[in-house]
Amino acid sequence: MAKPKASKKEKLVKSTYVPDKICYIQSGKYAGKSIPELMFADYRFLQNEFKLIINRLFNLSPNEQKKMRLDHYLKISKSYTGNKSELHKNLEFYIGRGENNTPDKPGRIICPYCHKRPVHCFAFINHRSYGIYINPDYIVCEDKACKDRFKIDVFRYSQKCLDDRMFKFSMFAPSSIYLDDKNYFRDYVPKMTKLFAKVYNLPEQITPQIAYNFFTSS
Numbered sequence: 093m094a095k096p097k098a099s100k101k102e103k104l105v106k107s108t109y110v111p112d113k114i115c116y117i118q119s120g121k122y123a124g125k126s127i128p129e130l131m132f133a134d135y136r137f138l139q140n141e142f143k144l145i146i147n148r149l150f151n152l153s154p155n156e157q158k159k160m161r162l163d164h165y166l167k168i169s170k171s172y173t174g175n176k177s178e179l180h181k182n183l184e185f186y187i188g189r190g191e192n193n194t195p196d197k198p199g200r201i202i203c204p205y206c207h208k209r210p211v212h213c214f215a216f217i218n219h220r221s222y223g224i225y226i227n228p229d230y231i232v233c234e235d236k237a238c239k240d241r242f243k244i245d246v247f248r249y250s251q252k253c254l255d256d257r258m259f260k261f262s263m264f265a266p267s268s269i270y271l272d273d274k275n276y277f278r279d280y281v282p283k284m285t286k287l288f289a290k291v292y293n294l295p296e297q298i299t300p301q302i303a304y305n306f307f308t309s310s
């Protein structure tokens with residue numbers, strides 16, 4: 093049985109693959125949907141498809157699968173020198189780009205507090221009684237002073253009693269839509285997509301072509 097460790101022996105090849113056309117899902121509930129648009133609409137689905145391919149390829153036991161984080165999956169996928177299916181190549185590419193796509197490119201929106209640095213993360217409030225609250229305006233750069241000013245701002249305008257521990261800051265990566273594995277905030281996906289569209293200067297209606305251009309240009 094091949095374990096993920098075995099992949100270390102293989103030559104690590106730097107992936108230079110960039111899809112030259114939009115790849116569509118062939119079957120199942122998303123048949124006919126494109127992979128780039130699903131990066132925004134259902135990233136969890138793409139992650140699971142990707143993990144499934146790697147689990148089969150490396151014969152990973154359920155126990156081994158449990159220990160593997162998404163970055164481990166990406167690492168062993170990139171190290172695999174055998175033949176990869178179109179679906180495998182596309183998933184590896186988009187998930188890899190998605191996880192490393194911080195909004196620091198020129199043209200991305202600037203922090204509303206310092207007016208200098210690009211927006212780096214978004215905030216959400218995890219309130220014991222009111223639950224999760226996400227607002228597309230809750231965006232800020234990585235500077236601590238800006239994050240503090242943001243909190244003061246929200247405290248000032250909020251009617252709810254908030255305290256510091258309820259604020260969470262998260263980086264811009266598609267996986268942030270799900271915040272963590274235990275809390276899958278499916279209800280928040282449309283709001284999060286709006287948030288991502290705003291910070292990356294994308295239209296709210298993300299077509300396959302717009303999503304493809306977004307992930308392949310960099």
Ligand SMILES: [Zn+2]
Pocket residue numbers: 203204205206207208209232233234235238
């Ligand atoms: Zn700032």
